[in-house]
Amino acid sequence: MPVLTLSIGDPFYQIHVVTDEACATIKNRTIVLNLSENPINIREQTLAQFQSVILRDVSAENLSHAVLIEGLDDHPNEAALMEQVRATWPSAFDVRQEERLRGVGHYMSPKVWVGQYGFTVYHSATIPLKVGLHKEHDFCPVPGFREVHTQIAGFGKMQQCREKDVSTLYLEEPMAPGSTHRPMYDAEGNYPWHQFETITPSIFMAVEMLPDGATPPAEGVQ
Template sequence: MSIETLSIGDPFFTLRILKEEAAYQIKGKTIVLNLSDDPIRVREQTLGELQSAVLQGTEVRDVSHAVIVERYADHADGELLMAEIRKAWPSAFEVRGEERLRGIEHYMSPKVWVGQFGFTLYHSASVPLNVGLHKDHAFCPVPGFREVHTQIIGFGKMQQCRKRDIETLYLEEPMAPGTTHRPMYDADGNYPWHQFETITPSVFMAVEMLPEGATPPEL
């Protein structure tokens, strides 16, 4: 049994990793994302692998592995919150250097790896975001890389395309606080062309999952 608090959301949000917890009491509004293939029990219902929900005033049981986001609903002024985030976090282009991110109002927290799982928060400030379609994750040369995104603040949409052209869009999932899009990778970790697009200024969490044999990039 363990509960590990991550600092990447400070001072705006509190993130915790739960492992092998028979029961955990949820108090204020909290986003819960199941990172295990074992279901999490919520009263008479369950959260399956990589499914998430907003919970409040209830107990989750049989938690093999999950990440939770607390205090996301405690901010009375969303515009002020995101203005403070922009002061605290660098742009994604500064950190990652990807040409598609140049000049884009897209900001990111520090990234932390806990075992094979990487956690990062992103703030997308403009509407539209125009972050650019992509499908490769070159830092993970081992087949089987997985990634999902969970909406925390605001509204967005995850888009999948047949080609590197938004006109070839074939699947779009709305993203609201507490939503995690369905996995889009195949068994070998191959992705379609995809992007996150804003409906409103947003904050979301990216969870990267490395296959066995892959090493977190900064190690």
């Protein structure tokens, strides 16, 4: 099986990128995210692009490009897990220096790029998070940037607003463990004002996808 193991979940989760694999046997509870336009087959059902589920004791077929997140049952005490995460990962503000992240209980793993795909795991600790509405991704100057988030632990919601004001909210999508929100960008990669908001302390994975012509930063490339 062509598998690349990412370090971003260490030491809490085992995260693998699987490509061009006809069949993968899933034993323990594992999140499977499909990044390919080709559907993944699971018994009589299919998993479309940017959809994810938790699988256990079953085979997944036709994994053209997928992410597997293992270790979901390794942390029976979720509060203790998140305390350990906060002691291990830096705050997102310290790493990214974005003003909207100042003073927010938001932590992040190192970011790893695999080709045009960037992977990061985040821990949102405070409720409400108030990470700040945004719609631009300045590090990608080429139109067509795409991004989705997959919930690993805890519960949250992805919010979309007409303006940079939560009172203009028009769409809210619940995020539970194993779920990935629907893509919110248009064909040109334009985003509405959006933010992730916590319902409970949360851990989620962000997958960033650069368009042709954009170059991933050298740091963290595998």
